[in-house]
Ligand SMILES: Nc1ncnc2c1ncn2[C@@H]1O[C@H](COP(=O)(O)OP(=O)(O)OP(=O)(O)O)[C@@H](O)[C@H]1O
């Protein structure tokens with residue numbers, strides 16, 4: 557388990573003190589994939605760099621399995637660092653070395669024999685889907701393949717924790733998905749804790765189970781991904797979530813306005829479905845019960861998160877007000893969140 561307790565990091569610069577991380581309290585359970593999201597300069601990298609001792613806190617403590625990182629030095633610190641692998645946006649590969657030699661590098665530094673290092677590296681190349689490419693040089697690989705090398709190298713010393721700092725930010729969406737699938741796979745296979753920094757909410761949605769949102773060095777919101785997606789509280793979280801859950805929110809608002817103008821008697825409702833609800837024919841059931849209602853679907857989308865699906869549907873209902881009330885009550889009975897955006 558990782559525990560940040562009242563952690564603050566202040567950099568002294570010529571321009572004055574920079575409060576990169578402020579009063580952070582955060583616990584990350586073993587085997588979890590914990591997302592850390594925030595805009596540039598929020599303090600994400602500084603926070604995770606304190607995990608492998610690349611930065612030391614100005615105050616507070618960072619513990620891994622009850623061991624305080626800050627007080628470790630020499631051999632103890634090196635041992636601790638072996639428990640943590642790290643991958644980066646720009647891969648940080650050695651360009652004059654082959655795939656296999658890149659993966660072997662941390663093993664050689666750790667003092668393993670060449671034969672043992674090679675055997676391990678071959679196994680890791682296989683694990684990350686690079687079998688057959690062991691002798692290639694980084695310049696001969698696609699971005700996704702380069703990141704696979706980065707991942708294999710990060711796993712070389714059998715870490716318990718993998719830190720990923722924007723590891724998919726330089727990749728196209730398809731390759732991003734493939735690399736995220738790989739991270740999810742090794743998280744399950746190796747019971748690896750993954751701390752994942754990103755500014756892309758879809759990365760969080762796809763593989764993280766928990767998320768912390770950072771702004772100005774502080775964690776302003778944290779919790780299970782689905783909860784934070786469902787009910788974002790802080791403005792910054794809402795911005796991230798809205799970008800993701802309703803990418804065309806502005807279009808939708810315009811559409812709603814147009815519909816309101818066109819059908820002033822209509823009732824416009826936003827429905828939010830969680831988990832298995834998103835798979836059920838709830839709306840058609842509602843129409844069967846209230847057969848006199850007319851329904852227009854304005855917009856809909858479903859997003860998969862690690863803890864289930866979240867669906868969002870904008871509908872316009874016209875008909876007898878009593879039937880509309882009945883239909884809305886019916887939806888509420890099925891625990892579908894309903895929000896009436898406009899009522900005649
Ligand atoms: N070594 C340093 N010396 C001085 N200031 C620093 C140092 N490292 C980071 N900072 C400052 O601390 C703040 C947080 O930086 P950090 O790199 O942690 O942000 P970030 O959330 O990772 O941003 P990005 O998304 O751009 O990577 C920034 O204002 C940054 O300029």
Ligand SMILES: [Mg+2]
Nearest residue numbers: 600601602721
């Ligand atoms: Mg950063």
